[in-house]
Amino acid sequence: MLITYHGVSCFKIQSKDLTLVFDPPSKESEFKPPRFNADIAFISHEHANHNGKENFSKESFVIEGPGEYEFKGVFAKGMETFHDSSKGKKNGLNTVYLVELEDIKLCHFGDFGEGEISPDLREKIGLIDILFLPIDPEFSPAEKALKIISELEPKLVIPAHWHLTKKHRAHFEEFLKEFNKGKIQEEEKIAIKSKELKEKQGFELRVLKPQI
Template identity: 30%
Template sequence: MKIQWLGHACFLLTTESNTRIITDPFDETIGYPLPRIPADIVTVSHQHFDHNAVGTVPGNPRVVQDAGEHILGNIKITGYHSYHDKKQGAQRGKNIIFVVETEGLRVCHVGDLGHLPDQGLMEALGRIDVLMIPVGGYFTIDAGEAAELVRQLSPIYVLPMHYKTPYINLPIAPVTDFLKMFPAFDEKELLVVNRYNLPRQTTVVKLSLHVK
């Protein structure tokens, strides 16, 4: 599987069979260049403009935006209820964590998670090979909470997202606050994940922005 970061909480996952999955697409007001990359599947963690702009994705993708199990060919996507804040959604509403299973890999995109999951949810998520996690705080968990979640889930790869960059004008922190807690982090333009060649320890990867 190939994984590219398109900005904010939006990633492009390309499977070995060339199925394209886009997570949480944003609209033009967020500030990042619109990718305009066709996709087969789009996941939407919650209905905010910077995560649900399905109309910006070319083609006729299947949209997955509900909790529960979704089978799309050889891809299984499971959504888990969570919240956008620490008050069970009273401030910013609900959020869905998605786990994508294909090619023997389990990829977890937590959306705009605003709290640390309880033990039941942690157990439900299970083994995670790639974790896409917000680190900017204010609207989501912050760098320290994200680091704690990484410790609890022990994923193989960690991809930070939803942080301050020159493209956006949101009151969130830069990725450096998170990366300083993982000084051995790597930087890549593209992450290629193979179930047969996973590292033994958790590896944080800062992906550079992919602009097409």
């Protein structure tokens, strides 16, 4: 499995002859939309930085909302959450996605803004291998993000949002301190296999350089 980061909450997942994308920016976004096609596109919510389903061919399978899905051997589950801490009154709904392929369980949090995960959501997510989580001073502050990570216990954490503004970068530095990490080398891509994840003790933080 090969993972690359395309800014905001957009991650490209390549698995053999399949390509998945989470939260591609739309043409209305201030960020560049992806320049690649995808077999499956996951949309967490209807904001321009996350809902670029028009970027892909008619053959692409677009998933946008809660439910259970299966396409080309990929199993996915969308779970309804809120984009803010006031039950969606400010920013509306958000979908957290759980995806399984190559015997690896991925969990993409979109723009989860509740701050804390409910017992019900925790149970629905279950055991995961890779967590894509926004580290954002507004939606998921460092201390809240750390609590989510400790509760879900993923093998690998890949942060989103951290690069957006100077404020985000400063906040991310604070997150790294709380995480007991100093400077972390940004990577162009992450290649990983199920066996590597299963053998990991505890969890690892890896930062992808945004390809924007």
